[in-house]
Amino acid sequence: MGPGFGGVTEHPHDFIKVNGTTVIKDKVSLSSDRNAWEDYARRISAKFSEYRHIHNADVSLAAGAENRYMLNSEGSRLRFRDTETVLRISAEAQADDGERLADALAYYAPTPEQLPAIAKVLEDAAQLAERLKTTMQARVLEDYTGPVLIEGVAAAQFFRQLLARGITGQVDPVGAPRRGAQGIDDLESRLGKRILPPTFQICHDPRQDRFQDIFLAGHYEFDDEGASAQRVNVVVDGKLEGMVMSRTPTKQFAQSN
DSSP: OOTTGGGOOSOOOSOOOOOOOEEEOOOOOOOOOHHHHHHHHHHHHHHGGGOTTOOEEEEEEEEEEEEEEEEOTTSOEEEEEEEEEEEEEEEEEEOTTSOEEEEEEEEEESSGGGSOOHHHHHHHHHHHHHHHHHHHHSOOOOOOOSOOOOOHHHHHHHHHHHHTGGGBOOOOOTTSOOOOSOOTTOOGGGTTSBOSOTTOOEEEOTTOOEETTEEOTTOOSBOTTSOBOOOEEEEETTEEOOOBOOSSOOSSOOSOO
16 A cells, blocks of 8 residues: 555555565574583572572573575565573562562573673672672551662663654554654654753664674574665764664655664
8 A cells, every 4th residue: 555545645555665685594403502501500590599688599491593594575585593591580579568670681692601700690699699688677668759760681671661652654544543742662753853961872783793892692684574774873963863764664664673
């Protein structure tokens, strides 16, 4: 369906056509010493036995290799690959008032051999246990109105929750009423306008597999529909300059990225 269908003159096309791509990568496989990595996980799990306030702890280590194939009517012929290893650690405790408390760690790497050394993970597990102990002893905050300082991983997660959906291109369904005043869930109307302080620069580049030597688990070269990943400059000097687009266009953007 294109513009003009059923008297609708402003609705964009339903789908973006892209040029076919041919990329054939070498196959990948995963080979590791299973016994060694089982011992790695057991040593981490055993660390929590040193802390009597920990009621439950869980350690899981998963590794895999994937070769993906795609052929489509646009002419794309793809074989691309990926390996990923995930180490997850969680622990639970209980405060004196009965409230259950939990904390967790996660490590991502291309292969098990690229996970942190066991000494580093044991140190992190010890810090996790101590954080839970501190939380158990913390005074319960019954009521508070005022500023909050968010640090570390939580700061990035909070920022993502505020911004991620708003910079994703969204189209109104045909026949639906026009959206009212747009908020942080839909920022397209703010294109070219400042949404953050002038010092902020935000880009989206799914091709980047590392940042400051940290493995980025969500990277990819081609999306699930065979389109090549691209860098998108979303915010430049605090102004919204781009949106993250799928194959569904909007009035402002007619290209997938």
